[in-house]
Amino acid sequence: MYRLLQLLHSYRAFLLLLFIEIVCVWLLVGNNPYHSAAYFRTSNAIIGNIYRTKHNISQYFTLPRVNEELANDNARLREIISQTQVPIIVNSEEDSLRLSKSVHDYDFLSAKVINNSTRFTHNYLTINKGRANGVETGMGVISADGIVGKVMSVSENFATVSSLLNIDVYVSTYLKRNNTFSSLHWDGRDMLQTKLMYVPRHIQLQKGDTIVTSGYNSIFPENILVGFIGEFSLAENDSFYDIDVQLSNDFSKLAYVYVIKNPLKEERINLESEIQLDHE
Amino acid sequence: MSNRSYITVIISFFLYVLFQVLLLKNFILFDTAFCFLYVAFILLLPLEMGPLTLMLVAFVTGFTIDVFYDSLGINAAACVFIGFVRPYWLNMVTPRGGYEEIVIPNLKTMDFGWFFTYSLPLIFVHHLVLFFFEAGGFKLFFFTLSKVFFSAILTFFVIVITQYLFYKKAV
Numbered sequence: 001m002y003r004l005l006q007l008l009h010s011y012r013a014f015l016l017l018l019f020i021e022i023v024c025v026w027l028l029v030g031n032n033p034y035h036s037a038a039y040f041r042t043s044n045a046i047i048g049n050i051y052r053t054k055h056n057i058s059q060y061f062t063l064p065r066v067n068e069e070l071a072n073d074n075a076r077l078r079e080i081i082s083q084t085q086v087p088i089i090v091n092s093e094e095d096s097l098r099l100s101k102s103v104h105d106y107d108f109l110s111a112k113v114i115n116n117s118t119r120f121t122h123n124y125l126t127i128n129k130g131r132a133n134g135v136e137t138g139m140g141v142i143s144a145d146g147i148v149g150k151v152m153s154v155s156e157n158f159a160t161v162s163s164l165l166n167i168d169v170y171v172s173t174y175l176k177r178n179n180t181f182s183s184l185h186w187d188g189r190d191m192l193q194t195k196l197m198y199v200p201r202h203i204q205l206q207k208g209d210t211i212v213t214s215g216y217n218s219i220f221p222e223n224i225l226v227g228f229i230g231e232f233s234l235a236e237n238d239s240f241y242d243i244d245v246q247l248s249n250d251f252s253k254l255a256y257v258y259v260i261k262n263p264l265k266e267e268r269i270n271l272e273s274e275i276q277l278d279h280e
Numbered sequence: 281m282s283n284r285s286y287i288t289v290i291i292s293f294f295l296y297v298l299f300q301v302l303l304l305k306n307f308i309l310f311d312t313a314f315c316f317l318y319v320a321f322i323l324l325l326p327l328e329m330g331p332l333t334l335m336l337v338a339f340v341t342g343f344t345i346d347v348f349y350d351s352l353g354i355n356a357a358a359c360v361f362i363g364f365v366r367p368y369w370l371n372m373v374t375p376r377g378g379y380e381e382i383v384i385p386n387l388k389t390m391d392f393g394w395f396f397t398y399s400l401p402l403i404f405v406h407h408l409v410l411f412f413f414e415a416g417g418f419k420l421f422f423f424t425l426s427k428v429f430f431s432a433i434l435t436f437f438v439i440v441i442t443q444y445l446f447y448k449k450a451v
Contacts, residue, residue, distance in 0.1 A: 012332060013332060013335065013367075016336075016364075017361070020335065020356070020360045021360065021361070023353075024353035024357035024360070025353065026353070027353035028357075041350055041352075042348065047348060050301075054302050117349070119308050119311055119314070120414055121414055121420070122350075122414065187420075188419075188423070189423060191311075
């Protein structure tokens with residue numbers, strides 16, 4: 001017994017290494033209760049506040065560009081409003097615009113990006129709205145230029161958003177010109193480019209075709225812009241195209257985003273799971 | 281370890297972490313060269329620190345960085361690994377005359393050639409673990425390897441600059 005303890009003692013550094021590395025992998029793989037929790041993420045109150053303070057200083061350097069973008073977005077929205085006859089109810093208490101229920105099922109809540117990464121293979125944003133504003137895990141996030149990502153963890157005042165630039169994320173998309181469903185996936189290289197998967201070979205493609213969200217999930221509404229088809233090729237024996245997509249969003253310049261609340265999400269998920277149960 | 285060196289270690293921990301997450305997090309050259317200056321904190325810990333303490337300090341450092349980077353477990357894994365390797369590596373690169381009277385292995389106490397052979401391989405190993413963990417495997421092998429290579433050079437360069445700027449040479 002003593003010899004055994006002696007042996008363990010002489011290898012203590014290596015055993016500790018092994019133990020900590022296993023803990024790290026466990027944290028990384030994410031099948032654990034801490035993964036979606038907000039304590040160890042940028043949505044943590046202390047870290048969120050540090051990033052907000054930093055952002056309060058650094059935002060002044062990008063103000064002209066951000067103002068211009070918001071003005072353009074406003075102009076575009078005004079144009080849409082002037083063209084539609086749909087009754088719009090503006091909620092004056094919160095800074096969110098709500099289309100009347102008969103038209104749309106979604107609410108939009110504006111938020112500011114206070115921290116952002118684009119050059120890793122798993123990228124995240126931190127936004128300055130949290131549970132207090134009604135943000136919940138799993139909500140979709142878009143900007144004026146297209147889709148951004150999905151809320152991953154939420155604290156009282158901050159939320160961490162898993163960006164579209166994440167090699168584990170697939171988004172259900174729709175090719176507007178050919179009415180074809182497909183899947184968007186980032187290959188981890190260029191932050192302006194992603195890949196479009198599962199477009200079968202009988203589809204005729206054109207450079208510049210518009211790709212939008214399909215509405216097949218309850219996270220993003222239909223017809224949110226994703227990007228445009230760039231280069232594409234079809235190998236002799238492949239059943240699917242190899243397509244590069246130019247993203248409509250420049251993720252490195254994100255300033256304001258909109259969190260999408262879907263009040264009917266739960267109803268939809270319940271209904272869909274009921275159908276699945278019936279099938280079994 | 282004296283009380284004074286404890287305080288120095290704690291203060292430099294906060295300085296390195298804050299500098300890393302507030303400024304260097306956004307400092308990326310040509311989309312491939314990242315700067316992880318905070319590795320210097322682990323490289324410059326006092327020599328007399330035992331291997332277990334060293335690894336635990338390295339873990340805490342990496343974990344703190346991870347929380348800010350939203351990369352839970354990645355920096356921690358890389359830091360603990362170089363914390364484990366560091367004592368062995370220090371043995372292998374022992375300068376003539378040993379480490380007598382040397383508390384912290386930096387450019388103030390050592391010459392440039394020694395510091396180069398000591399720090400660059402450790403930085404490289406740290407980045408190797410970090411980026412391959414981050415990429416989740418070897419799918420993007422050469423792309424990730426180029427990130428490791430250029431980031432290691434950039435990090436070493438910045439570490440040397442901070443040494444000349446903030447660690448005054450003893451006369």
